[in-house]
Amino acid sequence: MPEGDVVLLTARRLHAALAGRPLVRAELRWPTVAEAGLAGCTVREVVAYGKHLLVRLDDGRTLHTHLRMDGYWRIARTGTPEARGASPGVRAALANDLWTCLGHRLGMLDVVATRDEHRLLSHLGPDLLADDFPDRVDEAVGRLVAADAVGGFHHERPPAVGLPVGDALLSQQGVAGIGTIYASESLAAERVHPWAAVRDLGLPSGGARDAVLRRVLLTARRLEQEALVARGGPADVPRAVYGREGRPCRRCGTAVLRGVVNLPPYERQLYWCPACQPGPGPQPTGARSSGAR
Ligand SMILES: [Zn+2]
Structure with a gap:
């Protein structure tokens, strides 16, 4: 699944292609918005929020x-075969007169009044890659801690169990823009076990817990920012643990492990080094979570 860095890069490319010119073609192959009639509008800007893309007209x-x-x-260049967009x-x-942007396999399309955008995004935590994130990191920490206290963002676990930090990071409601790559990588960098409950981080003091979460979030932000400017793009960045199951940890040589976080049907895979990130191990799954991310 694309994470915040890829979505931000996509927004920048769409902005460069579309902003400031009127749309000569606007086809939305999605039942609820097929008749939106966006052709003729000029694109003001294209921005990202977490994993969401907003084309403002x-x-x-x-x-x-x-x-x-x-x-x-x-x-693609408008008028070329690549710009036809015939693929199902x-x-x-x-499209404007110069460029055509084709969205493949999008999972969600809505057209809303720009002033109502916040209604689509109100469930999300602060955007990891936004300029103001360092000022909002404590808000994100507070959301993660609050979710832990009630058994998760959807109350999917018994409150007494605690929310694994890996799950907490992946829920876009704590912080928007982290997926399995940067959850794995930021926890590895900060030597935090993905299945450690948020409440158990930095024991015995709550202040230490918040400091650990703050470090993990700011590390995830730094890693995504580095990926944005990497020469080969985000896909070309060497990973510490992500995608490296069975291969030696770059820090200690222990074989990297892979495990499942989140409850069905939202299982996701995280990677970690059991020596650098000691902890409780993957928890058994069973209950069901729900809700959009
Ligand atoms: Zn290690």
Whole structure:
């Protein structure tokens, strides 16, 4: 699943292609918005919030999309064969006289008044890659701690059990923009076990717990920012643990492990070094969580 860095990069590319010019073509192949009639509008800007993309138009509306598991955008010169967008996987085609942007396998499309965007995003935590995130990191920490106290963001666990920090990071309601890559990598960098309950971090004092969470979040932000400027893009960055099951930890040589976090049907896979990140081990799954991320 694309994470915040890839979504932000996508927003920048779409902005460069679309901003400031009127749309000569706007096809939304999605039942609820197929008749939205965006052609003729000028794109003001394209921005990202967490894993969400917002295309803001000059008529006061916003096209909101989400890449979900495997969505992506491609940009082609308008008028070329690549710009036709005939593939059944194309859910959105936005074009001006120069560029055509094709959204493949998008998992969500809405058109809303720009002033109502917050209603789509209100469940999300602070955006990890936003300029103001360092000022909002304590808000994100507070959301993670509060969710831990009640058994998760959807109350999916008994409150007495505690919320594994890996689950907490992946829920976009604590902080928006972290997926399995940066959950794995930031926890590895800070030597935190993915299945440690949020309440148990930095025991025995709550202040130490908050400091651990703050470090993990700011490390995730730094890693995503580094990926954004990496020469080969985010996909080309060497990982400490992510995708390296069975291979030696770069720090200590112990074989990296892979395990499942989140309760069904939202299971996700995280990677960790059992020597550098000692802890309780994956928890058994069983209960059901719900809700959009
Ligand atoms: Zn290690």
